Amino acid sequence: MNQLGFPILSLMIVLPVVAAVVCLYISANAARWTALLTTLVNFGLGCLLWATFEIGGPQWQFTERVQVLGWFHWALGIDGMALMLIMLSVFLMPICIGASWRSITDRVGLYMACFLVMLALMIGVFAAQDLILFYIFFEAGLIPMYLIIGIWGGANRIYASYKFFLYTLLGSLLMLVAMIWMIGTTNTADIPTLMQTDFPVQAQTWLWLAFFASFAVKMPMWPVHTWLPDAHVQAPTAGSVILAGVLLKMGGYGFLRFSLPMFPDASAQLMWLVFGLSMIAVVYTSLVALVQSDMKKLIAYSSVAHMAIVTAGLFAFNQQGIEGALIVMLSHGLVSGALFLCVGIIYDRLHTREIARYGGLSNNMPAFALLFLLFTMASIGLPGTSGFVGELLSLIGVYRMSSWVALICGTGIILGAGYMLWLYWRIAFGEAAGDDTRAMPDLDKREWALLAPIAAVVLWMGVYPEPFLAPMRKDVTALVARLAPAAPEGDAQLAAGSPRVPAANSPAHGGESPQ
Amino acid sequence: MITAIVFLPLLAAIVAGLGGRWMGNVPAKVITTGALFASCAMSWPIFIGFLNGDLTSHVVPVLEWVRSGDLAFDWSLRVDALTAVMLVVITTVSALVHLYSWGYMAEDPSQPRFFAYLSLFTFAMLMLVTADNLVQMFFGWEGVGLASYLLIGFWYQKPSANAAAIKAFVVNRVGDLGFMLGIFGTFVVFGTVSIPEILAAVPGAEGSTIGFLGMRLDTLTILCLLLFIGAMGKSAQLGLHTWLPDAMEGPTPVSALIHAATMVTAGVFMVCRLSPMFEAAPVALGFVIFIGAATCFFAATIGTVQTDIKRVIAYSTCSQLGYMFFAAGVGAYGAAMFHLFTHAFFKALLFLGAGSVIHAMHHEQDMRYYGGLRKHIPFTYWTMIAGTLAITGVGIIGVFGFAGFYSKDMILEAAYASGPYGQMAFFVGAFAALLTSFYSWRLIFLTFHGQPRWAASEHIQHAVHGDHHDHPDHEDAGHAHSDSHAHTGAPVTGTAGYHPHESPLAMLIPLAVLTVGAVFAGFVFKTAFVDAEGGAAFWAGSIAFDAGLMHAAHEVPLWVKLTPAAVMLLGLFIAWRNYIRDPGAPARVVARIPDLHQFLLRKWYFDELYDLIFIRPSMWFGRLFWKGGDEGTIDRFGPNGSAWAVSGASILAGRLQSGFVYSYAFVMLLGLAGLVTWAMATFS
Secondary structure, eight states: OOTTTHHHHHHHHHHHHHHHHHHHSOOOHHHHHHHHHHHHHHHHHHHHHHOOOTOOOOSSSEEEEEEETTTTTEEEEEEEHHHHHHHEEEEEEEHHHHHTTTTOSHHHHHHHHHHHHHHHHHHHHHHBBBBBHHHHHHHHTHHHHHHHHHHHSOOTHHHHHHHHHHHHHHHHHHHHHHHHHHHHHHHOBHHHHHTTOOOOHHHHHHHHHHHHHHHHHTTTTSSSTTTTHHHHSSHHHHHHHHIIIIHHHHHHHHHIIIIHHHHHHHHHHHHHHHHHHHHHHHHHHHHHHHTTTTTHHHHHHHHHHHHHHHHHHHTOOSHHHHHHHHHHHHHHHHHHHHHHHHHHHHHHHHHHBBBBGGOOOHOOOHHHHHHHHHHHHHHTTTBBBHHHHHHHHHHHOOOOOOHHHHHHHHHHHHHHHHHHHHHHHHHSSOSSSHHHTOOOOOHHHHHHHHHHHHHHHHHHHHHHHHHHHHHHHHHHHHHHHHHHHOOOOOOOOOOOOOOOOOOTTTTTTTOOOOO | OHHHHHHHHHHHHHHHHHHHHHHHHHHHHHHHHHHHHHHHHHHHHHHHHHHHOOOOOEEEEEEEEETTTTEEEEEEEEEEEHHHHHHHHHHHHHHHHHHHHHHHTTOOHHHHHHHHHHHHHHHHHHHHHOOSSSHHHHHHHHHHHHHHHHTTTTTTTTTHHHHHHHHHHHHHHHHHHHHHHHHHHHHHHHHHHHHHHHHHHEEEHTTTTEEEEEEEHHHHHHHHHHHHHHHHHHHTOOTTHHHHHGGGSSOOOHHIIIISSGGHHHHHHHHHHTHHHHHOOHHHHHHHHHHHHHHHHHHHHHHTOOOHHHHHHHHHHHHHHHHHHHHHTTTHHHHHHHHHHHHHHHHHHHHHHHHHHHHHHHTOOOOOOOOOOOGSSSHHHHHHHHHHHHHHOOOETTTTEEEHHHHHHHHHHHHHHHEEEEEEEEHHHHHHHHHHHHHHHHHHHHSSSSSSSGGOOOOHHHHHHHHOSSSSSSOOHHHHHHHHHTTTTTOOOOOTTOOOOOOOOOHHHHHHHHHHHHHHHHHHHHHHOOEEEEEEEEHHSOOOOHHHHHHHHHOOOHHHHHOOOOOHOOOOOOIIIIIIIIIIIIHHHHOOOHHHHHHHHTTTHHHHIIIIIIHHHHHHHIIIIHHHHHHIIIITTTTTHHHHHHHHHHHHHHHHTTTOOOHHHHHHHHHHHHHHHHHHHHHH
């Protein structure tokens, strides 16, 4: 069955669902503890998964396959990319429960149940090996998120949840049609099989566009990004963390699992559509982030810009681009999650997201200011943090394909520094906006426990990313090989010239001593 | 040993930064300063080892970093002659600045934070100079940028300090984008980011072309230009220099360490480190000469009219960096590094001296309110005289000279000897040397000579009347009122009853040590750095040392050799005439050429121009895209657009509000289940 001898993936999906049902019928405090323990157990199972994942072994590991009906199977299995995204999900979930510990007092059982179901669905999305199973997990993820925004959200939560729902569902209907067509043609819903299937080139284009409609919304790419700022602003803190941390990664995962390996020719044809939208997104949303006065909106717009680096990297068709995009996805999941937690921490104290109401927090909240600085720096890709490794790799990959795209996407590092540092100034530096701001207490133990693990992983991934890259390496190599026949030439195209004969009077030239 | 040199400051920064509140000021200061002196003590033997030829270049691996396809780079520490020079410069100046800060920052409430930042900076700078690959160099590059950001904005209550800090970071990021593209291009061309491997592969790439932004360009030219854009940002060269004067918002020890002696020279270091690559790209070298010479001239012109003591020295730094770059551009990398080395001592000395003056004058920074300080702070006076003699390059050929005499004259002679472009740079550089001498002596005369003009200073009035600032170091006010008074006439003379005091010993010891450097650094090390034979032996291939050019530089015509001395004396004379003999003269000159004076005082209008073409349009487009794009177009025609959507929204909203949310979720699930069933029924 697998290297552990028990169906670990099913267990990781079923356990939270069972706990969710339990949560509905117990007291608020019991629900909190149940949710926390369940998510911690799931995190432990995730670690077990990571530890026993055989690097360089078979592509699909921990596979399970039970026939449900016809060609519809309960088929689960992960490769390295799915493994890392599952790790991200199970790592962030206990933190989300912790972040909601005190701020949620209304219908706690339902709230915790929503998060637990969401956890199950996220793992399902990344582990599904059946097309329809994937679709169910992918779309059902909308429901708990929809409830979280709609019930525990801010004042304008109805509009936000409606917008969120409308965008994502419309996109996914097209995807469903494409999936049905694919199953009808090939008579299988098995994702690994479909990844090896060569669809006719014309069909690829239509299928690619149908999937794109869904993934572009989830990502989100410009111009279908406008649901994200509203959803973030209205969502409770933990909702924002999961939204930015994991749900946005489903779009990128979709490109990796479906668009690129199943439709390589269409991906190559439509590469410039993705590059074009990515370039627009980086510049456009960065500039929009610059003028925001609402903290959450600012970070939401910055997410769109970061996700554009991901899409550009994915469509660079080479190892660095795709590995970089994956690291940006992981890094952004951690960093933007942490930034939303930071916002939540000060929101809990002052109950406003207006940047102008803060200031001078370095005085009364030095620990907060330090961690917020770390995450700000990770967000703008300072070397030594996870953001840098991802951005460097993906932009190198992009550069190999097109120097223009690398240049335009690279302007994100300038604009990103602008809006994030300005935000940091207005929140942590300067003078406090009022006495209530000045009186805000520093982090308590619970808040430390939420932020410190993320900070540690952000630095770990920045200094020594090998444990994160190693499981994914073989899968990315396979993907690049799959794409290779369709991959266009990069624009760098080195043309050899005639080397000049070294001048006789300058013996030192080029005479670098060996290592 | 190199590992200890590099990581001790990091360790100290972490301990002092995280534990500072808990352990208190003195332990934090002892730990950081101690770590730096230890690093310094371990660095000098390495430098001396290379001077004697006992050591050869080697690389100490630390940790694997990134493996991605054919791209691989590690954390490792490279030690060669070039690194050794930077090691002693960084650790020495940093250790002295740490010590100096004991006195200068004595009243500051957050000293552990300050010392932690200083040590963190030192660590990042050491990582930069020991880098064996471009990515680790970039790590150090951005790391010093972070430390610079934190230290410029150290007094974070002040809006001006915050603005300056962000400006420094963002302007540097513009350069860094160039650097990053340079790294990408280098990887695409050579398939590696390891510096030795790149330099070894350079001869094979000569004459090749590469596509870039739709153009076909000479490979090495475009790569060198992209990397040089990074150097321009970090080293504040023309176009990307605007952050450096504003960086003076930071505490003065920071200005001495980061914005004079070490960080801003990183660009010069980078060009020297990659010198074999630049040597193979003549067009790029031409650009380096042009930018270096232009910066050298333009910054010196601005330096002549500034009234803030730190800003004069800041523009002076900018100008001296220009010298280093055109030295590199003409192929005299040894001379560039030599000037970097001597400049670190005398410029750190001038900054720390200025800090001592500011300390004595109760945080007044405007030289128009100084005057006559010679008798009150004689130690500071004499050390600053030594610094001024060093920067203006005083010396007698063949006998002895102050540090700048050897390095700056070497640059000018090498430039003259190198060819037509170099000769252009020589004339520009000689004119800038005239300006250098003028503004340096102007600073000395305005500060230490003449009558005291302290009475009009608000800072001095505060001091005399005993109402203390709410903040121990309040350096912005001087700038604020200097604008309002701008040249309405000579300020009131008089002491207002104020008595300046010489600074404490912690500040005077670094001044004394740096004075030794400013006096002797040129004379002692000239053989190793720029002598045709000695240099080739010392550098041992760590830079593209051109012994032929160094020979030629020694054989330039006598008038070329005498020019620097002549312009130095001329500058001294002009300064003496205008500020000692006839103190009314500057006002008359200003009255005769008000436009030019305004142009210089406004720093060639760079800030205004950038505000107009970058800052305002960014904000304007940001608002346009937000209000007009997202809300006015996408949302309007998207989710809010069609009538059914609006009605759908209201129905949905009604349901949610009336508690139908469960039924909604149920409907969604039902729908999904229906679709799946249909799918299976159709195709199974």
